[in-house]
Structures are given as structure tokens and as C-alpha cells.
Amino acid sequence: MNDNFWEPIQLSFIVALSATIFVIVAGIIVAWLMVKKQFIGKLIVEVILLLPIVLPPTVTGFLLIMIFGKNGVAGQLIDLLFGQSLMFTIWGAILAAVVVAFPLMYQSVKIGFSSIDQSIEGAARVDGANEWRVFRYISLPLCFPSIVTGAVLSFARALGEFGATMMFAGNIPGKTQTIPLAIYVAFESNHLALAWSWVIAIIIISFLMLIFLRKRNT
Template sequence: MEWSWFPVQLSFLVATAATVITFFLAILAAHWMVAKKVKGRAIIETIFFLPLVLPPTVIGFMLIIIFGNNSFVGQAIEKLTGNSVLFTVSAAVIAAAVVAFPLMYQSLKTGFLSVDTNILGAAKVDGATEWKLLVLITIPLAFRSIVTGVVLSFTRAFGEFGATLMFAGNIPGSTQTIPTAIYMAIESGQTDIAWYYVLISIGFSFVLLLIINQTRGKRG
């Protein structure tokens, strides 16, 4: 195994794509849970948070079952694109999005709940639609929580290993991310290469978490 920038570049690509996906999904989910009287709220949120507590191998297994070649979803994707989603960059993005979603959802939900209901009520009286309330009032007022959610989700997606290894594989030059590259380097006894990837991962994660702490400090 030789040192390569590919795992670093792919990790950034996967984490960015996964964060964008989880951002929009979490906005819809958090707004739905906060603004509506949803039946079965506890069960739904338990499902949302399962990726936080399930072993990564379980998540990877479930993704293979859902998107595998024998599943309805997998066969539909293969008919549309001509290719299976297994062992592709798309698989890595899906795995990263699944494990990052709970962090994004919780941060956005906390931010949405912090918005003063009197402000929303006054806007409704003035004729604001539910969509305008979300885009023009709720999201701007929950900005700090949204930043926290984006950073935490990106960091989680950037470091995803277990589900990615099962679902996307560890193909050098194709689906190999930083975590899987570290795993391969250690397996092959190349500790020096593993250290390079480890230091990049630690340094980048440190910067992102520092952004969160600075954001919280400004709030205080």
C-alpha cells in the first residue's frame, strides 16, 4: 500500500454530499416533528436515533438488504442507472448520511424549539405561510444550532468506517476513504502511512469542533 491523496479527497466528497443530504432531510423531519402534532412521535424519533446506538455492521447489513441486487430498491436503481449501488461512491455517501442524520436532526430540532413561538404567532397573523415561517424566521433564528448540526454531521460522516466498509467496500482508488485506508495500512503493517491519515483526520476534526465551540462562545 502506498500513500495517496485519494482517500482524503474521497472522504471530503463523501462527507460533503452526506451532509447536504442530511441537512435537507433533517430540516423537513425536525420541522414536521416540532410544528405538527405527530402521532407516534416517540417511536418515530427512536427510529431516527437508531444509527447512533446500532453497531456499524448492523447498519451496513441493513443497507445491503435495502439496496442490494435482490431488493426492490436495488433492482430499481440498477434499471435506472445500469449499475448496482453496492461498492460504489454512492454507497459510501448513503452509509455516511445514515449515521450522520441523528446528529443533524437533534441539532436542528433543538434550534427550532428555541425559536420564540410569539414571533411565529405574530408572523402567522400577518399572513405568513408555513413555508415562509420556516425559511424566513425559524431557520435564521436557529442558525447557531444549524451550524452545530452541520459541523457534527460532517465530522461524523468524515469518520464513518464500519457501515462504509460493508456497504461500499475498501477499493483503493475507488471507494477507499480515510478510515478504511487507515484500516488497510494497519493490516499491512504500514504504521507510518496510517499515521499520516490519522493526523489529517484528527487535525481536520479538531478545526471543525473548534468552530462549534467558538459559535457557542459567541452565544454565551
Template sequence: MFEGFWEPLSLSIKIAILSAIFAFGISLGVSKLLSSTTRKWVLSIELLLLVPLVLPPSVTGLLLITVFGRNSIAGKAVESLFGEGLIFTWWAGVIAATVVVIPLMYQSLKLGFSSIEEDIKGAAKVDGAGGWALFWKIEMPLSYKYILTGFILSFARGLGEFGATLMFAGNIPGKTQTASTAIYTSIETGRMEQAWTWAGSLIVISFLLLFIVQMMSKGKE
């Protein structure tokens, strides 16, 4: 391996892990909220979570810059709390990846919760389970395969995130450069061997993750 190979790859893995965790927390909260109400303003939250699935990455990046830029309310709040803005930091990469992977995580959780038969929920309620007890002791354990699938798909998507990350976090070597943006830079500068080394690593990781998802899907049948 050439010098500097592991840094972008390790940052990509760190961002992918954190984005999957944050996406899980947000998706879980929205799923629980939607299951307990039918108000239209709450249902619109679901649309907001799914929008990044169809938006061009450049639009997502532009929206993130607008929301978290130095002149925005959120940007000023972050800068006053931590002493620096979010743009062009690796945390910007985490936020960008989280926004992009949320649709995958949310859809997996929604599919998992909807797959639970109402008879099972009804029997649990008869036994005294309700509210959070029903959610944590019945719905979550019975949906674990879907939850794990959501984590794997979100991690894989976050690992290769490029467009929104490039706009929001930048491509600073040793600071915000991920494997995907490193590939972009390598191609621009004619270092094709380096580009293929990073690309090959991402291909292998992605293939293994998709293989696991396929095996899990067969286990659901």
C-alpha cells in the same frame, strides 16, 4: 506525502459533504412534518432517524445491504435505472455516512427550532406570516447557528465513518477507499507511517471543526 495519499482523503471529504447535505434535507423535511402533526406514525419517523446513533456500525451496514442489496426491491430499481448496483460504489459510502450522521443533524435542527420563543412566532403570525413563510423567514434565520453546527458535526462524523461504509461500500483502492478504511488497510499491512499520515490529517480537520463548533456555542450564550 506518499503516492496515493490524496485520493482516499478527497473521497472522504466528498462523501462527508454530500452526506451532510442529504442529512440536512431529510432532517429538515421531518422537522417540518413533525411540527405540523401529532400523529403517532409520524412521530415514529423520529425514532427511525435516531436509531443509527445507538446501533453498532456493523448492524447499520447489514441493514443497508439488506435494503439496497442486488436482490432487494430498492437494489433492483437502482440497478435498472443506472446499470449497476449500489453496493461497492462510492455512492454506497455516501448513503452509509448519511444514515450515520442524520441523528446529529436532526438533533441540531430540533434544538434550534425549539430555541425560538413562541412570542416571536406569535408576532410573526399576527403580521401575516404562516406556514412556509414562518418557517423560511423566521425559524430558519433564527436557527442558523444550530444549522451550521449540525453541518459541521455531520461533516466531521461523515469524514471518519468506518464500520457501515466498510460493509456497504467496501475498501476498494481508487474507487471506494476512504481515509478511514485506508488507515485500516495500512495497519493490517504494517505501513504505519501511511496510517499515521492519514490519521493525523483527520485529527487536524476534526480538531479545527470542533474548535469552530465551540466558538459558535459560546456565541449562542
């Protein structure tokens, strides 16, 4: 296989892995807070967190442009701090992957935290453990299977992201062209053999991840 085949695969793994690391950390923190804390507007916040699951990818991409593009508030701040826009960069591709993958991680971890027997955490507090120790030594280990499930699903979602990445990060070979974008270009250019090779590659990767999840849940 030549570089034209491997570049999108390598880039996809970099983007998906980077996005997954971020959503694992953010998902655990946000899910724990949403389970443990009560506040006004909690339902609205949760709906916003889950919204990327149901929004069309083009809408997600459009919103990313409006917020993180050169004319967006966050985009102008990033440009001021780093002298560069996120658009049409690998960081833009990672951001798009984070946005679409986060709800899967959040929902999985939230279910994990919600299913923990409160009496176990209560017993630890009675024995003198502070909230950090309860979280670290009780809640987090008990939630670990849900974290693994969320991480695998998030990685798969980030690996397959297309629409938001296309709009926000573009389709630049060797820079932002991930496997789904490469398949689209190869198909449009009638390079069916190359398109098939990427399709088979991503099917195999997805198949292996699903096998891993099934084996963990049995």
C-alpha cells in the same frame, strides 16, 4: 506526499461533503415536520430516525445491504432505473455516511426549532405571513446556529464512518477507500508511517472543526 496518501483524503471529503449537503436539507425538513406536526406513531418514527446513533456500524451496513443491495427492494428499483447497484460505489459510501450522520443533524435542528419562541412565529402569522414565509424568514434564521452545529457534527461523523462503509461500499482504493478504511489497511499491512500520516490528518481536521464549534458557541 504521493497519490496513495491524497486519494483517501480527497475521497473522504467528497463523501462527507455530499452526505452533509443531503442531511442538511433532509434534516431541516424532517425536524421541522416533527416539531410542528402531531400524528400517530410519532415516537416510533423518531426512534427509527435516531437508531443509527446506537446501532453497531456492522448492523447498519447489514441493513443497507438488505435494503439497497441487489436483492433488496430499493436496490432492485435503483438497478432497474440506473442499471447499476449502489454497492461498492462512491454512491454507496455516500449513502452509508448519510445514514450514520443524519441523526446528528436531525437532533441538532430539532432542538433549534423547539427552542424558538412560539409567540414570534405567532406574531408573524397575525401580520399575514403564511407558513412558508414564517419558516423562511423567522424559523430558519433563528435555527441557523443549530443548523451550523448539526452540519459540522454530521460532516465529522461522515468523515469518520468506517463499519457501514466497509460492509456496503467496500474498501476499493481510489473508489470507495476513505481515510478510516485506508488507516485500517495500512495498519494491517504494517505500513505504520502511512497509517500515522492519515491519523494525524484526520485528527487535525477534527480538531479544527471542534475549535470552530467552540468559537461559535462562546
